[in-house]
Amino acid sequence: MTNPWDDWDHVLKVDPDKDLQPGETFEDVCRTGTDAIEIGGTLDVTAEKMTRVVDAAAEYDVPLYQEPSNPGVVIDSPALDGYLIPTVFNAGGPFWITGAHKEWVRIDDLDWSRTHTEAYIVMNPEASVAQLTEADCDLTADDVGAYAKVAERMFGQEIVYVEYSGTFGDTEKVGAAHDALDDAALFYGGGIHDYESANEMAAHSDVVVVGDLLHDEGVDAVRETVKGAKDAQDD
Numbered sequence: 001m002t003n004p005w006d007d008w009d010h011v012l013k014v015d016p017d018k019d020l021q022p023g024e025t026f027e028d029v030c031r032t033g034t035d036a037i038e039i040g041g042t043l044d045v046t047a048e049k050m051t052r053v054v055d056a057a058a059e060y061d062v063p064l065y066q067e068p069s070n071p072g073v074v075i076d077s078p079a080l081d082g083y084l085i086p087t088v089f090n091a092g093g094p095f096w097i098t099g100a101h102k103e104w105v106r107i108d109d110l111d112w113s114r115t116h117t118e119a120y121i122v123m124n125p126e127a128s129v130a131q132l133t134e135a136d137c138d139l140t141a142d143d144v145g146a147y148a149k150v151a152e153r154m155f156g157q158e159i160v161y162v163e164y165s166g167t168f169g170d171t172e173k174v175g176a177a178h179d180a181l182d183d184a185a186l187f188y189g190g191g192i193h194d195y196e197s198a199n200e201m202a203a204h205s206d207v208v209v210v211g212d213l214l215h216d217e218g219v220d221a222v223r224e225t226v227k228g229a230k231d232a233q234d235d
Helices: 026-030 047-057 099-104 128-133 141-154 171-180 195-202 212-216 219-234
Strands: 010-014 036-039 064-066 082-088 115-122 159-163 185-189 207-210
Touching: 010 212, 010 219, 026 047, 026 219, 036 047, 047 064, 082 099, 115 128, 115 141, 141 159, 141 171, 159 171, 171 185, 171 195, 195 207, 195 219, 207 219, 212 219
Parallel strands: 010 036, 010 207, 036 064, 064 082, 082 115, 115 159, 159 185, 185 207
Antiparallel strands: none
16 A cells, blocks of 8 residues: 655655745745655644635645644544654653553544544654653664564554654664555654755655755755755755
8 A cells, every 4th residue: 555655755845823924925835846845843833823824825736745743633624634643752751652542542533544644753852842742752763673674564554754843853863763664654853954864864754844944944955955955865
């Protein structure tokens, strides 16, 4: 069975609580060359903010996925290609592994055919997501590889996501996760800010995720990361 992300090299994550750069539009965002747009954020995200971004990007031919931080911000829109639901494997407690998900499955008319989970391994202790989930980020490369293998082999996860949100990651640790996987896709996010950083990390992962760069520097900078990620996969 094939998955949509099998052909992805680059994903652009849009935080609905943050603004685009002055003068830029969601048409510009959708024309960066990214393979998909993931809409989500950790703090101050609401269903209304999610809807605003989805509606603005809906008319352009780029796959749209919602990554909700909690069940209360989930929206039902025909413009969405699906939902990517994080489960934080190194969270400090069960809530971000299964607790929030217990509430998720109570949503009426949940479309399972469009619902996918992501096995997060959160690595930057200063990141909001690490603090929110109380993640144990003090992991060796062997630890990261083991978490990746547990996610794929024991929990059947088809996406493993190494998240360094806000800083560029340790390529040895990211590579350990990649080497531990057989069929699951390895997503990487954190500190991708130019062609070189995208190119380097794409060599150790399957899909590079770019987020803050869009809001901090704009679409031209994002285009450079798309080139970097795709060139690495073509090598």
